[in-house]
Amino acid sequence: MNSAPVRHVLILGGTTEARRLAEELADDPALRVTSSLAGRVAQPRLPAGQVRIGGFGGPEGMARWLREQHVDALIDATHPFAGTISLNAARAAADVHVPLLALRRPGWVPGPGDRWHWAGSLDEAARLLPALGRRIFLTTGRMGLAAFAQLTEQWFLVRSVDAPEPPFPPRMEVLLDRGPFTLEREAELLRRHRIDTLVTKDSGAGATAAKLTAAREAGLPVVVVRRPAAPDGVSVAPDPAAALAWLRATLS
Known part of the structure; x- marks a missing residue:
C-alpha cells in the first residue's frame, strides 16, 4: 500500500x-x-x-x-x-x-520579410509610432493603453478580451475578441480597417501569431515590445x- x-x-x-x-x-x-x-x-x-x-x-x-x-x-x-x-x-x-x-x-523570432521594430517598453513603442504610421492595430492588451494616450494624430484599433478603461488614446475603436485567430481573419481585419502599423508584445503565443504573418504579407511595420x-x-x-x-x- x-x-x-x-x-x-x-x-x-x-x-x-x-x-x-x-x-x-x-x-x-x-x-x-x-x-x-x-x-x-x-x-x-x-x-x-x-x-x-x-x-x-x-x-x-x-x-x-x-x-x-x-x-x-x-x-x-x-x-x-x-x-x-x-x-x-x-x-x-x-x-x-x-x-x-x-x-x-x-518568444517570437522575425523571419525574412518581417519589418520589426523592437521596443523595450510600451512607452518606447508609443514613441516609435509617429514615424511609422497613422492607423495602428494595437494588440498589447487593455492594461497599458495609457502609454498611447498622448498620441492624438494616430487612430487605434484596440483588441482585448475585456473592455479597456481610461486613460487611452482619444481616437480609438475597441474590438473585444479572444484568440486563436486565423491568418485569413487577421489579413481581412488589416484590410478592412486600413491598418498601416501593428503593435504587439512578444508573448510568443501560437494562437495569436497569425497577425505577424498577416502584417508580413501586407508589408506592414510591426513594433514588438520585448518581454521581461x-x-x-x-x-x-x-x-x-x-x-x-x-x-x-x-x-x-
Whole structure:
C-alpha cells in the first residue's frame, strides 16, 4: 500500500500552457493541484483541478499562502509580461524554500520579410509610432493603453478580451475578441480597417501569431515590445512537457 503523502502543486496560471499543465496533473492521485488566476479577465477559461482567483497580497501574502497550504512546488505559468507576479513568486518561494519553475513559451523570432521594430517598453513603442504610421492595430492588451494616450494624430484599433478603461488614446475603436485567430481573419481585419502599423508584445503565443504573418504579407511595420526576463536564479521551462519533467524530478 502506498502511504506517500499527497504533494501540493501551485500553478500561477492564466495561460494556455498553465491549463495544459493542470490538465496533465489533475488525475494524478499523488498530487493536489491548485491553479491561481489573477482575476483580471471577467470570464476566464478555468483549468482542471482546484482554482483560486485573486491576488495574494504581495510576496509576503504569497509566502504565507504557500506555508499555510503546505505547497511542495510552485510553477509560475503566468503571461510572459506578468512581471510583478513573477517577481513576487520568486521572493515568496525563496522565503519559504519552495522549489520554483517559470514556464515560459519561447518568444517570437522575425523571419525574412518581417519589418520589426523592437521596443523595450510600451512607452518606447508609443514613441516609435509617429514615424511609422497613422492607423495602428494595437494588440498589447487593455492594461497599458495609457502609454498611447498622448498620441492624438494616430487612430487605434484596440483588441482585448475585456473592455479597456481610461486613460487611452482619444481616437480609438475597441474590438473585444479572444484568440486563436486565423491568418485569413487577421489579413481581412488589416484590410478592412486600413491598418498601416501593428503593435504587439512578444508573448510568443501560437494562437495569436497569425497577425505577424498577416502584417508580413501586407508589408506592414510591426513594433514588438520585448518581454521581461525571468527573475534571477529561477529555472525556466519552454513548454508543459518540460515543466512536467521538472516537477517529477523535483518531487521524487
